[in-house]
Amino acid sequence: MSEESILRVEGLVTQFSTDRGLVKAVDGISFNLRRGETLGIVGESGSGKSVTNLSILRLVQSPPGNIAAGQVIFQGRDLLQASEEEVRLLRGKNISMIFQDPLTSLNPVLKVSMQIAEAIQLHHGQGRKAARAKAVEMMKLIGIPDAERRADDYPHQFSGGMRQRIMIAMALSCNPDILIADEPTTALDVTIQAQILELIKNLSAKDKTAVILITHDLGVVAGMCDTVCVMYAGRIVERASVDELFYDPKHPYTRGLLDSIPSVDLSGPDRLYSIPGAPPNLIDMPDACPFAPRCSKVMEVCARSMPPETLLDAETSRSVRCWLHTKENRNA
Amino acid sequence: MKANRLTRNAIAMTGITIIALYLLVIFVSTFWLPFDPVEMDVDHLLEGPSLATGHLFGTDEFGRDILSRIMKGTSISLIISIAATALGAIVGTTMGTWAGYLGGLWDHWLMRVADVMFSFPSLLLAIFVMAILGEKTYNVIIAIGIVYIPQFARISRGAILTIKSSEFIKAARSNGASSTFILRKHLLPNILVPLIVQVSLSLSVAILLESSLSFLGLGVQPPAPSWGNMLSGARKVMVLAPWTAIYPGLAIVFLVLGFNLLGDGLRDILDPRLRNVR
Numbered sequence: 386m387s388e389e390s391i392l393r394v395e396g397l398v399t400q401f402s403t404d405r406g407l408v409k410a411v412d413g414i415s416f417n418l419r420r421g422e423t424l425g426i427v428g429e430s431g432s433g434k435s436v437t438n439l440s441i442l443r444l445v446q447s448p449p450g451n452i453a454a455g456q457v458i459f460q461g462r463d464l465l466q467a468s469e470e471e472v473r474l475l476r477g478k479n480i481s482m483i484f485q486d487p488l489t490s491l492n493p494v495l496k497v498s499m500q501i502a503e504a505i506q507l508h509h510g511q512g513r514k515a516a517r518a519k520a521v522e523m524m525k526l527i528g529i530p531d532a533e534r535r536a537d538d539y540p541h542q543f544s545g546g547m548r549q550r551i552m553i554a555m556a557l558s559c560n561p562d563i564l565i566a567d568e569p570t571t572a573l574d575v576t577i578q579a580q581i582l583e584l585i586k587n588l589s590a591k592d593k594t595a596v597i598l599i600t601h602d603l604g605v606v607a608g609m610c611d612t613v614c615v616m617y618a619g620r621i622v623e624r625a626s627v628d629e630l631f632y633d634p635k636h637p638y639t640r641g642l643l644d645s646i647p648s649v650d651l652s653g654p655d656r657l658y659s660i661p662g663a664p665p666n667l668i669d670m671p672d673a674c675p676f677a678p679r680c681s682k683v684m685e686v687c688a689r690s691m692p693p694e695t696l697l698d699a700e701t702s703r704s705v706r707c708w709l710h711t712k713e714n715r716n717a
Numbered sequence: 718m719k720a721n722r723l724t725r726n727a728i729a730m731t732g733i734t735i736i737a738l739y740l741l742v743i744f745v746s747t748f749w750l751p752f753d754p755v756e757m758d759v760d761h762l763l764e765g766p767s768l769a770t771g772h773l774f775g776t777d778e779f780g781r782d783i784l785s786r787i788m789k790g791t792s793i794s795l796i797i798s799i800a801a802t803a804l805g806a807i808v809g810t811t812m813g814t815w816a817g818y819l820g821g822l823w824d825h826w827l828m829r830v831a832d833v834m835f836s837f838p839s840l841l842l843a844i845f846v847m848a849i850l851g852e853k854t855y856n857v858i859i860a861i862g863i864v865y866i867p868q869f870a871r872i873s874r875g876a877i878l879t880i881k882s883s884e885f886i887k888a889a890r891s892n893g894a895s896s897t898f899i900l901r902k903h904l905l906p907n908i909l910v911p912l913i914v915q916v917s918l919s920l921s922v923a924i925l926l927e928s929s930l931s932f933l934g935l936g937v938q939p940p941a942p943s944w945g946n947m948l949s950g951a952r953k954v955m956v957l958a959p960w961t962a963i964y965p966g967l968a969i970v971f972l973v974l975g976f977n978l979l980g981d982g983l984r985d986i987l988d989p990r991l992r993n994v995r
Contacts, residue, residue, distance in 0.1 A: 476891055486884055504892045507894060
């Protein structure tokens, strides 16, 4: 670890009890986040990206959700063991979140300045006036024109991109150590996406805020992240720096994802590649590699047991969870 | 913007005008009444309305001036109606919002209690409560308030359920808001519309309930005047002196109409789904 780690997630397991059985949405996730780092978490829908991050802040609805095991170490404390009140005081102040859909993530009946100022009022106990002034300052920072006047507008008076900016202002109002962005640009069109990502990038660089960026867009990952975790069926299947991931993907799933990116040049095959099959049902998973049924390099061992996580490079903590890359197989 | 929509809504404005007239009557009655509302006058029993005697609405079976009694009764009726609605709205909404927000067992049991209370006709429930509490004016407030608690609880719970899983509630939680803060700042403003409408409709029903209780002799006790007990007294002499029943009856009808019109108008104004429908 070259720089100090500010968040360490260790063996996190989050499960949901449903009528048809236990769903292990997150099954033993571990990662490390360093100050100022941008960590990308990529994966298909339902691979457990969002649940991982909701678990960090203990925001998983319970019941049916339940964090069954693991540690989330922040500032030397395990957040999963801390009291609800302790965690509540961290939310929005030290660790804050941006949600996917800016259209529904703002309260329709409250003025935007009130919502931006909310975290400031909650955590710094400032009066309404001071909080509003801070909200206006934040709105200027995130590039909302005529902030002073627009502070008293309601969410429906803003466009989608502006609303996502307001969400960012809300999340950054207390200068958090960690910003969790859960698909922040999914609901926005491409030009606005670029602006929003640029904004997150600049603001996080300014205060050395660490960012966890959840996305299914590998283009976003390439432009934003330092490190990437690829998730599949509740597990991290590959962890790499962003360059290594794009130039030398180890896991067949990562390779499949990269091959599925549409390319502008016409040299490729006529049809866009897609990984065959569908993600597995997470109820009562057998002890086998969950990707095996869809894998082009499937071996006999894959269906028999779960591959262990293999550390490829201790220094960059590059790792992969695949039988192709276990020690025995590499040496053979 | 909202005030403008209110003044342009003829139904709501008619309701407001009627209510304002009653408020004016209350205001006047605190300074001046044509006659003492409880003073009996054996020389003028059951006299018809007449300008000459000064009894504009006539007199009742004890010779008391009906207009004065109606005016005095207005403030009693309105106070009971407003206080009872406030009681029911505050307690019911608190219960309902918490039940809806927390869910689980607390929700389950509160709503079962509400169901049991709902299974009684409201007048019957009010009579039960009055029988337990005793026949006092302020007990009428409690009785009607108790009738209202499950109604407000159910409305606010339903409204909370539809919005509590919204993204913005999740966003507020991720911002470090406590449950109390979320209820007060995020949930309550969002369910205000159905509550406001329910309040205005409850005010009118409270007038009817109070009159019914007083009519049955359980509410405001004679000789203190209330529209309900005036009607009760008039029952025996109605054929002989119809004015003893007609005027208190009209007083009830118009106030209830006023509150209902206001409630309907408010619903039209505040419900976005009905907004541009004409």
